[in-house]
Amino acid sequence: MSDTGSEDDVPLARTNGSLSSPKVSRTTDRDLDRSVGKKMTAKDRNQAGLSIRNGTVKGDPMDLDQPTPNGASKRKSRLSITNNVNYKDESDSDGQPLAKRPRKSKATSDSDDLPIGRKRNGKLPPSYTETSMLDDDSDDDQPLGAKLAQKKRSIENKANKEAKAIRAAESKGKRAIKKEEDSDDDVPLTKSRPAKRQSNGNSKKANGVKKEESDSDVPISQKVAAAKKKAAPKGKAPSIKKEKSEEPGDDEDEADDENAWWNQGPNDDDSVKWTTLEHNGVLFPPAYEPLPKNVKLFYDGGEVDLHPEAEEVAGFYGAMLKSEHCEKPVFNKNFMEDFREVLKATGGAKDAKTGKKIDIKHFEKLNFDNIYNYYSAKSEARKARSSSEKKTEKAEKDEFEAPYMYCKWDGRKEKVGNFRVEPPGLFRGRGDHPKTGKLKKRVMPEQVTINIGKGVPEPPPPEGHKWKAVQHDDKCTWLATWKENINNNTKYVMLSANSTIKGQSDWKKFEKSRELKKYIDKIRADYKRELKSELMADRQRATAVYFIDKFALRAGNEKDAENEAETVGCCSLKYEHITLKEPNTVVFDFLGKDSIRFNAEFMVEPQVFKNLKLFKKSPKTDGDDLFDRLTTTQLNRHLSSYMKGLTAKVFRTYNASYTMATLLRDLKIPKNATILEKVKLYNDCNREVAVLCNHKRSVGAQHEAAMAKLGDRLKGLEYQKWRLKQMILNLDPKQKKKKGAIYFALPEELMESWIKDHQKFLVEEMRTKITKKFQKDNEKRQADKERPLPEKELKERLKTADELAAKFKKENKSKKVEAEGKGPTVEKLLQQISKKEDQIRALEIQASDRDGNKEVALGTSKINYIDPRLTVVFSKKVNVPIEKLFSKSLRDKFMWAIKSVEAEDDWQF
Template identity: 60%
Template structure:
């Protein structure tokens, strides 16, 4: 097997210069083989979520990398069981009572701001986890499932190739039969024969055109690109401005060509970008203090100070107290003061040396009330402000792209402020400077009118790049990255890009088994370059690591991917556990421990062999460019990132196929949605799409639990009302039917009744205020305060009513013409509500550490979700939000009449 390097592809001098040996000696291989476990390992690729790794091998002390962010904890089981309708057909009186009592917990801190008291939290109403599943660890279960999915993928790939071969053979026979005088041509070798083809000297195999045909062929694009239009649709003249409906009707997925990949547009018109308003200086008497002395700041420095003041006003404690954020802000603020000036009362310049000496309270006292006033504007005032803003921005929201009106996704230039970043970004707190028109490049058609820049300014550049899909661009100062104004997610150009991405993942289906077979073989290659490449491909395929790109250390955060992993990012624990600890995409810490194939563990020991140390690259004979170049030998356009899309989509397709035999798929809409989310969760876990538990998760779960308990209380009161109407019902329905749930204690009931009274007070008050706002708008006299007091007297009656019910243990029937039948119908309806909320709660709790959105939006083919909805009669609105329905309109339309579509 040849090395992955050609003469032009030698690795750059990396890190400390410690480079792995070009070849791995058989003696070293044999020595390390003795340390491998004899037991057959479980299928790899699943993170271990049950705490830290113990007994780390002596050569690899655990690395902290200086990260202070808390690592992800294990995914706990949902606190709500999935009832799945097992008792739906039983009479109410005979249904199993729920015992969720747990009065030890107290969640008074989670009460709504406007209420005095809240019922106890969901922990008291949570149904017990009665799962009959065995004690098999989660990572073992998922590992077995992943292994089964990979076997199914290999089998399917072989079937696809066999079908393609038969189709090609039939075509050859047909072509030959058309010309009797033509000699019979020899058929091309099968995939098996082709796989034996020799590789090029640089380790990249020759392209095998016979196996590279896409699953679903599309018509070849014409040599000269033309504006794509739907069949039989007339193109409007350039001078006309199409309506929004015209853009919505453009069904590009039915067009004859999706473009040739270079020319994106022929005509392009737009009005430029929306700049944020200029900074309004504070009155002269509003001055910050430094070391107790009032300071006159220049306008530029004052604006930067106002960014910090805004954090104080909005109580952004996390940023205000973060050392890195504070340090970066003050360093930049200090530079603004030095450059633009700050003077004391004597007019002398002041040098700032400490953030602790800065007193921004006078600015807070001035800007705070203005902030509150904006928040407290009436609904009508806010609507008027929004209307004026929308009218001013309307001309900038759309562009005319090849005669079609297309919505722009982000035409606004981001205002100046303090950079937050994600995760542990080293530049958090730095000042994002104001972008001027001189920094903006406009991309527009040659014959189009160039937008007019703001008064007194001019554009940095005006270009006519027809191969670009952006209409404006500038460079931001924090990371030196370029920001682009692009078309909206539901535009034709974005839809084409998405569709091509998923079609490429579908094409990978018929190559995946061969790729996995080849890199598994190369894991034992004598050449270090080939072995490193195979190990990296294992991580990308099995662990869903991103490939990673080379970074400019001066301009970007030190985030890494698979190919750029360093010595300190990996800790090895015998016999086959690997702990990863590094900053990944968006500076999010990736801290996971996975069981890997013993050969992978062995390879990593070789790649970390002394004299390598901290700062040295693990894969020092591999780059992302070389890896992607190797992948194109299997399939044109194949890159490392396609594996994430393929693995997510294929796994989802396998999970959804199982639903055909699942009786719950014929249940309620809520049950079906939960089944879909369960399948999505499997994808997210298997593909390592995770997130930290949100700060609001506990309070959200508490609200759902409180809601369930409140509905149970309503049912208990209605059961009492049944006895008030007809005492004989106790005998007919059974005593058990009228028993109070154990979790509805006397103490809880009193607290809940107080909460209900408070909620009624809020309701009455809001209604009164709303009526007065309307009367004011209609120029009528407002209701006097005494009328509100009169209305609030009803609360006294409600309190007395609850007190009497608690004393007499009776509840008078309420409503018009109360009957037993009406109450039973209401109780059954409430029980359905409880079941739906429990499903939502189980879903939400199961998703607290899993990023379902990441999978659904970016990696799972949306056509799978559409087919699920059609097959099981689930409204698409339950799966896709309005934004996603617009984004994936192409998917909805292309499989509209084909519920048998498969990934």
């Protein structure tokens, strides 16, 4: 499968730096073997391919090359929480509830003057040994790292065996069919031959396999086992709650499922996308409303008057004055440059009192406080609107947007996704984007091209404007397009995620990853062999494919350094983007897609580590390409030689889906497991996919606070349970001897000071609820044109909270709790205690699940990488409502998966 590029294939841009030798000499190989092999233990070799750390990594005296940062601006590190929050441990408490305690100051990052790889004082984020996993509660003394390595190898071995089995079955099927055709050829023409069987899935089996016509996108299940007769559907379809939507047009009759595209598969015709297309164009943001005359921008202590266009730009900055973006020097620098350009184009600024022109040069002399206060007050007023006002505004907004929300695509009513043109503002970007703070200009109709069918009414542009162009391209799936000014990227208006065209795109993506099942063993065997190739180009390509398969790296494309962020992928990695640490650890540190920093540490196989030392060999230095004899085009050409359409992205989807399929298949669920426990087990599998496939993230800044709130809720339930037990003693003191003193003892974590604070919280919570209920009642009365309730009614209602406060005070003094409710009995109280224990168990599962997900974006995996049909099959198999696993938006997006699996009880990835 070699597809080696010669030196002539290397782009000129890559030959300016130090270029690797075209071949690897035996002497070089032996020298590298001696430097690597002796230092690697059996444990190191066994754990190759695992992610050790995800996040900022300490400097290490064993670093082999000590690279500098990415060559971009220096960035502050994000520190992760190193230990799970113990939401029950209050030994160091000062008596306050966790949620009410002052937040501990975060550890400051190291000096920004130090390279990222050399910082020493920050805490390391969690390693794979600290990550919550499926079987981390077992009593096995085997380290979790070894378990993960074994599990990963086991899954890969299964995949390799399955690939060979699929190809063997297809080969047998082809031979059997060929034999049958050959025997037909021996029949004399004068004798009638039986009619050729239709390959409709019910034809006569040839060793259980239907003839495969070509390597198209037909699902593997159809290629391998379509000859088997389909059994009648067993069991029920996934439980889907019928949700009434208020969106216009949703009451129309839906297409018959018999004609749904997922029953036949998407149309493979990549030319014509539609026959008729009709829509109403795009919705532009409202025009700018000037600031009140008393709200001014200040410069050097004085008020200034601005042209409305310049005032709007100043308002963009003023509205976000207190955000973290305004603390970034790059953001402020870019804003000031664009602001000065707008000032120049609109006649500049004038002194509000004298009318003289002012040259605004220095950013530090600008004062946006008045503008910020104005927009903050406006925001608070919006939040303070009554529910009836919000409903009225929403109804008006929906009515105004209704014409743009849907289009007619081949006669079907399809929902449009992003029909709103993005309003102007300041570009924020993700990560450390170099253009953050620049002005996103208002998009005008004259910049927009409309795509629509011939012979239908063209959508009218806003009054006084015209479209850039109107075209009728039935090979495009977009409805409108324009270019934004920040990165000069083309923006498109597309159909929504739950549309037919998007569903077909998802279907093809996941079927392509299923197709990879047939070839994964050959690909892995080839790149492992070529890791030792004599040709440098082959060795570099094999190492890159190893990275893509094991660490889910993107392939990477060439960038225009002047106009785009300095983001890289696998093929465009530079010398300084990896650090090597003996015996087999590689530290990646670079800006990936959307300028998100990829900063992770991995164990690799000895030969890969040896190759990386070779690729970084002197005279290479910062700025030189790591894979200087490999381009993205060459890599994709090589991958497509195994399978049509195979790219780096297919590996991410395949690895995630295949791993999830294996984990769900091997999952053991207790017979008496609740739905919540089953959902947690599913999430555990999802989380393990993230670890094994290296789809991880840094711990969110709000995680500790969220866990603290959950801890308070758990303690609150424990307090309520304890009060119920005290009520039992109040009714029947003999129960203490019957059940034992320990049963009625106050839990250790419920200290007296915490109880008093919690009682105050409960009283205030009741006051808040009563007040909100009173306000809501008055809003309803106002809507019904009735007189509002008087304030004395509110005071009367608030007496309930006063009574609760008095009750708590009496309990604290007497150390007794009187039984509450109508006709309280010991039996009733025991039933209430049982309910509280169920609530505590459910909340503990939720807390455990959330803490386990602190490094994992489960939603991203569900949306992009894991075949949704796996979730649907799991839902059917274990009787978990699909609503518990997919949100409403995901159920709409993956309706094709839900419907297509209804008739396939035995569907497998």
